[in-house]
Amino acid sequence: MWIYEKKLQFPVKIKNPNPKLAQILISQLGGPDGELAASMRYPHQRYSMPYKEVVGILTDVGTEELAHLEMVAAILHQLTRNLSEEEIKNSPFATYFVDHTTGVYPVAASGVPFDMKYVGVKGDVLADLHEDLAAEQKARVTYDNILRLCDDPDVREPIKFLREREIVHYQRFGDALRITQDKLDSKNFYACNPAFDKGCGK
């Protein structure tokens, strides 16, 4: 089960509200490569995994992604505080505001709501780990793009932290992949699926 700790993993303290930036950044909340997608992907994949190293890393990275979801939500909450109607009316944020006011709702920057189609659970160890490696890279690119479009240092600091975490997660999933390969027949990794076939691999 999950226990909640009342702290952000990295501090978020944004002096200047900016609804235009919120409109872009919200992709890391509800977009295809955002933290909600990651929080759904890793914990769901672990149920069919046979190896403790893989289950462990999916559980703990998945938990950390929920913490990152909270950080992105905190950034959005602080970017949209104390806004006047004038400021909202004249920004792309108005289309979000009409449906959600300044509530925090997982959509992509385009306004498309979060969709489980962004998440793959194939029930095959190699396929799922490759999805995870790709997901971390896509998240890293999304953060790169946000950094291109954002020059507020209060926002850049937590975003840079989150971006580095994606890179480290990529490394750890790479370790999990190598560990999995070591357990399989090196002459043919695809001979069987250790998540389903009995006696498959070590």
Next chain:
Amino acid sequence: MMNQYRDRFSRVGSRMGGCGDASPYRRPQSRDGMLRQSFNRSGGCGCGLGSNQGQSRYPENATSHAPVCQAPTPIPERPACGCGGSVSVNCKKLMEQIRAVDFALYETVLYLDVYPHSCDALETYRKLKAQSDALHAEYESVCGPLTAFGNKGDSWDWMGKPFPWEYDAE
């Protein structure tokens, strides 16, 4: 702000690899079409014990035994503060310290998940956990609970303002 994390992190991360400066792997494809990746390889138990020597912590039918590591280095007692009375606790400062230690601790956990046999990492984990526990205890005794089960004192203090996502949070 980031430097505080890098300092904590660099001690832990330098052995672990991939601390934000990893380059994508480039390896030739093998004949079975599977890319042989070499992610930063480190770990391996430095304690020189075999995989099942002496007492095993794991039940007989466990399929993979992590080696029993050397006797851990004892963690020194916290010296008495000698302030004889009420200490003014800076909750903001404490929270910064907790964030930094807990971050390094979580990073160690991720490493141990994929390298459960690393005695070095386990030693790092123990030290960081002791620091984290002490900081958490200090914070909760004065500043308020950190989890729903950390409520101390005569009133229900959980989830009071400011919430962690608010601008006024610590």
